[in-house]
Amino acid sequence: MTSQTLIPQTTPSVAEDAFQPAVFDQHVMATYSRFPIAMERGEGTRLWDSEGKEYLDFVAGIATCTLGHCHPAMVAAASAQIRKLQHVSNLYYIPEQGALAQWLTDHSCADRVFFCNSGAEANEGAIKLARKYGHTELGIEAPIVITATSSFHGRTLATVTATGQPKYQKNFNPLMPGFYYVPYNNIDALRMAIEELDADKRQVAAVLLEPMQGEGGVCPGNPVYFKQVRQLCDELGILLILDEVQVGMGRTGNLWGYQTVGVEPDVFTSAKGLGGGIPIGAILTKQHCDVLRPGEHGSTFGGNPFVCGVSMSVCQTLEQDDVLANVRSRGKQLRKGLRAIAQKHSNLCEGVRGWGLINGLVLKPDTGVVALDIVKAALSEGLLVIPAGAQVVRLIPPLIVSDVDVAEALVLIDRALVAVSK
């Protein structure tokens, strides 16, 4: 048998039953409320379900499929890498990991990268880094990381504690010690919190913020606030950590959200769009806070040849195809159209907010219509969108979305609003 005959030409078959929601639910834990459809195939900004219905995808796997579905560059990189080498562990040097880290440090303010598998894992590692920095560089016994209310940082115990939304924490007590919450975009609240926490002895080691709160309702960070936070962190010698998991990798129209709010963090995290749909996360740090040493942090899969090879194809395509220019112009087109829709449906809509290709249609409270109603109506019309809380319909298409796609999405959103108004 030659090695060629061992390579199947199609993906492994999935039992027919797996596509029946009832059978699926018998075997998979009920941690998600799923829409009763199963996606079978994708191409660009389009998805097709198991019934053959076509959807225009303005969810992109929750801000993850940077280049849409089955982009030729990703297909080529994934095919080439899986035929060459998929995994070896971090016991050995991994050239693909080094190349990706170099691309990331060449294209950001960071000096070093640690690779892991998800956004939560990246934030978890950044929190560990902040705690060690607190211990070894600031002499703090029990370091505190300050985060914002309405933030979202992940589902592990530390990151769900960092997440300033009680709804995600309910039933998971005891939460992790070492976190404190302040309102977002409010410098006085942050100053007061640090004064209080540090009054008797030094405790605060870091401030962890999203450049824009995505899950918290598509709330952009205020550049003035971020500059003041940066200044305060510099005065105190504490770390500014930015969670770029949702808005990094081009989504705001800049490669990194920190460029959009106009500050450089000491540490930032990335995941989602970094892999374009393959599981990868990263902690990116400046040299002065690169404090984790052998044995202190790790990940079996982190930075393996396969994910790094594919992620590199996403990074290179972003650059070669000037995808960021597309993000900026399609974002403008989308916001202009959404504003007109918000005006037309002013009985339901309050307005529009966002940057680049992360935008929210904000609903008025107490109209009897919530974001999920519009998401469901849009789904029937063949458009995938996602709520960000009860009052915001979030539109986060692949960054390669075309003007024709945006125009079509606007027609479908309008139809969905008409449908829920009836």
Ligand code: PLP
């Ligand atoms: N941080 C932010 C800002 C996010 O939006 C998310 C996910 O939505 C996470 C962290 C968690 O990422 P993951 O689901 O990959 O663990």
